[in-house]
Amino acid sequence: AQSVSQHNHHVILSEAASLELGCNYSYGGTVNLFWYVQYPGQHLQLLLKYFSGDPLVKGIKGFEAEFIKSKFSFNLRKPSVQWSDTAEYFCAFDTGRRALTFGSGTRLQVQP
Amino acid sequence: EAGVAQSPRYKIIEKRQSVAFWCNPISGHATLYWYQQILGQGPKLLIQFQNNGVVDDSQLPKDRFSAERLKGVDSTLKIQPAKLEDSAVYLCASSRHPGTSGGVRNEQFFGPGTRLTVL
Numbered sequence: 307a308q309s310v311s312q313h314n315h316h317v318i319l320s321e322a323a324s325l326e327l328g329c330n331y332s333y334g335g336t337v338n339l340f341w342y343v344q345y346p347g348q349h350l351q352l353l354l355k356y357f358s359g360d361p362l363v364k365g366i367k368g369f370e371a372e373f374i375k376s377k378f379s380f381n382l383r384k385p386s387v388q389w390s391d392t393a394e395y396f397c398a399f400d401t402g403r404r405a406l407t408f409g410s411g412t413r414l415q416v417q418p
Numbered sequence: 419e420a421g422v423a424q425s426p427r428y429k430i431i432e433k434r435q436s437v438a439f440w441c442n443p444i445s446g447h448a449t450l451y452w453y454q455q456i457l458g459q460g461p462k463l464l465i466q467f468q469n470n471g472v473v474d475d476s477q478l479p480k481d482r483f484s485a486e487r488l489k490g491v492d493s494t495l496k497i498q499p500a501k502l503e504d505s506a507v508y509l510c511a512s513s514r515h516p517g518t519s520g521g522v523r524n525e526q527f528f529g530p531g532t533r534l535t536v537l
Contacts, residue, residue, distance in 0.1 A: 342528075352525055396461075405474065
């Protein structure tokens with residue numbers, strides 16, 4: 307069955323610390339990968355996406371993610387977090403014409 | 419462009435009652451999705467429409483949930499009768515094309531969701 311594992315459920319960082327959130331997917335074929343963010347009280351928004359090509363993709367607000375096919379991973383990184391990055395982060399993938407399969411999310415709390 | 423609209427934003431009902439949620443997708447988006455997000459979990463697909471036809475409803479509990487998308491625009495999701503475990507946020511999303519068949523520009527846009535509490 308298709309699934310996504312996000313190993314960190316709750317992460318607390320101080321401002322300026324570096325961030326890496328883990329994401330592993332389970333699917334035997336080609337996938338398209340996404341990170342979504344949900345700021346407090348707001349809609350789910352797309353942070354970045356990988357379809358093909360360079361496995362290092364850059365998104366909004368200084369976020370980037372690296373696709374490592376051999377590890378079925380798509381980890382999210384940011385070199386220096388800000389208080390405004392406090393949010394819940396969801397990793398997801400799809401396999402073509404179907405809906406997204408989401409992970410359970412990681413709640414990031416950045417302390418000033 | 420206007421985003422995905424959903425109503426109501428919040429709903430509290432007793433178990434065994436009925437409830438309906440409404441979604442208006444972004445204009446021109448042929449594909450509409452309903453997801454259920456239980457507290458502490460990621461969204462899970464309930465049903466996917468392409469225009470007014472159902473593409474995938476394999477995860478929809480059909481004994482109590484129903485959905486329709488008349489005229490291929492607005493959609494309604496209904497629960498009848500509700501159970502305690504149906505307490506969740508119900509998200510509607512839309513995209514111009516199904517999945518990623520539209521290429522890198524085909525993004526799913528999410529509405530604000532309806533938070534349902536079943537007592």
